[in-house]
Amino acid sequence: MSTFEEASRDATTGAGDGSFFARQATGLVREGKAYDAFIYNVMWSGGALTLAFMYLLVPTLYPAANLPFTVLIAAILGIGGAFLYALLTTLMPRTGGDYVFVSRTIHPFLGFAANFSYVFWNMVVVGVYATFLSTYGVGAILRMLVGFGASDSLLSTADWFASDWGIFVSGTVMTVLAAATFILGGTQLFFRLQQMTFVIYIIGAFLLVVIVGLLTSHASFLGSFNDYAQNLGTADAAAKVQAGAAKAGYTDTGYTVHDTIKAVSVAWFIFGFIFSSNYFAGEIKTGRRTQFYAIPGAVALVVLLLLITIPSFQHMAGRDFINQLGTADPAAYGFGAGAPAYPEIAAIGSGSPILGFIIIVGFLGGIVAWLPMTMMLASRCMLAWSFDKVMPEKLSDVDERTHSPIVAVLIVAILYILSTAAYAFTDWFTTLTVLFPETLTLLVVAVAGAILPYRRRELYESSARARRAAGLPLLTVVGILAFVGFLIAEIILLTDPGSGTSITDNPRIVLISLGIFFGVGPLIYFGSRAWRRTQGIDLDLAYAEIPPE
């Protein structure tokens, strides 16, 4: 029975205008709404987290960055990739993302290596989410309650959430809850939770921040900030922020092109993940244009949200003051557990614990939804590896009731907890470390896209996207553009000391990233291939390019 997946492709044949005669057959369903797939991608992008990074990292790393321009540069570098993934997802629907794009276009070992690396670093980045969940989510809510007049006994609890153990325990609890969601309620429960989270995320993390930012003057904000810090135990905190920043050597130098470009390292966080939706978007084949609304459209919306939120927020808090907040010692102005992230600053500006609560909970919602989404992605990749016999069959065991790959989910959960521990108790990784290795995978996918019309000519020529541009197949052109964008981003990451993967400052992490991609991945693939051969299984068959003639 064909389902809507193929049906959407069927529906592209011109049915309805009389030029196509459909049989009474299964699967000829009508198109779903691009809007739904769009929601999914927006949730994936980590837009609010990127905004939080900006205001936490930019003051010390790139104080002269013009953030709206930084976001625009990142968007220009990433938009080619958005169209590339949209095209690839349309051409190879239901394929498990880049693992299949690359393995079926270039070579299975490269497909596995690229995907393995991507999944590995996706697990590592969970530690970042755990940190922000605990410190800038739960911890910030408790601190905000004190800041707005609740008992200061909550402050020690708030501070605990920003501690190493607080981060580890919160991240672990969240991981266990995410795993339990899948194991007990399956993907349907998760989707319901995600849907509920989306509204509060957009309202809290973005729209309320914009409204509060536009309606609050800087002077009014400074007054609220002082009142807030007073409740935390520090008087005249705004002045102490300025003094602390001066003591730390901060001076406002205005905007520079150098810092604006370097800060792309932070804004690129969106593009390290927004394409990940192809792992699931492949199942949302609701029409031949859907992916083009859903993936590039999500990029456009997230960029738009950032472009309206940043100026509004800066109107209220002041760019200079935000930089001072980030450079001064937080203890000097009463925020002993750490500098506030943008949701807490917006909450302060709102002057209302209720609005503040909605803002921080909206921010928290994005993180809470992201963790199980990543868990799904990783477990789904493991399923794909297991299907191809690269990994043990046990990984593809799916629960009949919940449709969840229980073993894969449990393995991912354990790895998540290890990642959370690494971020909580060590300084192995910085916030942005994962972007360089993740972009390596994107680069390989761009190459796969560029050569697909030549390597899988029949597939490409038979598709609805078999167009040409500048004398080349459209997909080749888009692949080249995406490659150039990814490459520039990669160069920025490799030359920026703030990225955590600077070739001069962090050569060890760069080598580890390359080693996992080009060493561990191929080792697993070829090791598995040799092991399977002893079992009489020819792994190459799983990927064989079978001639039709």
Place this chain on the structure above:
Amino acid sequence: MLRILFATDFHGAEVCFRKLFNLAPRAKVDVIVIGGDLCGKGLVPLVERNGSFSGEFLGAPFDVPAGEQTGEIEKRIRFNGFYPYRCTPAEIERLRSEPEHLTAVMDGELAATVERWMALADEKLADTGVICVSIPGNDDELVIDAPLDAAKRVRNCDGRLIDFGEFQMVGFGASNPTPWNSPREFPEEEIERRLEAAVVGVDPDRPLLANIHVPPYRSTLDDAPLVDDQLRPVIKGGNPVAGPVGSHAVRSFIERHQPLVSLHGHIHESRGASRIGGTLAINPGSDYSSGTLQAVIVSIDLRKRKVKGHQFISG
């Protein structure tokens, strides 16, 4: 050791059918099993006007001179699982206005295609000892039964038990009711009755294999996106809501008779393997619309009556 190559749900994609028979020698299999749904989903007319052919495919209009370019268009149409149909403007009008004529033309294309495929299978299997078994699927019109039955090297086991000596195979192509009212659908009770009738006389001392188009209910092989009464996919949170749509009768049949292996299709996106008691049930899925053959190789130790392993193929 018996090696079985199974693929299903080609839906008119000749490229997948050809790939199956080209894979068989490389995979060194003894048996090729086809799980039904051979028929494509529609007819794409190429209207002849003044020596050129025009029409629309994949949302894009075409107008090409007769000859090589027309052949290319037809190849693209077939690749995607549709039937190219050369006709005149008058013929198009007739297809539009006379449903019986459209049905006759469509049936003719379906039967001719299956006939050509069976001839191709006969040719590929000539001088080999490879057994080939097929069934129609719920999407297959009844007109394809004749060419399927007439094939020399392909055995149609729909509703029958075929004894191959070392093993026996039972087949069944129809499905439980779907929202599309496809050509071969039965109520669950009827499926149960027909399946039981098919295995009358089965030898319990020799392995039984099953080739049943629809997967067993709630087996993880039958999760399909649900559709509403407008046949629109039910989507929540940006994701299609999936649910089990397999057959209860097939499940109880497997539980009762415990074939060694039960091969299924029908739900393209529910690729996987699942145990039901001692039976290994497998659905290799289908990706016919991208011209990719999705198949599975199952290795069976007939002496020990044990499945040694299975491997999914996608190529």
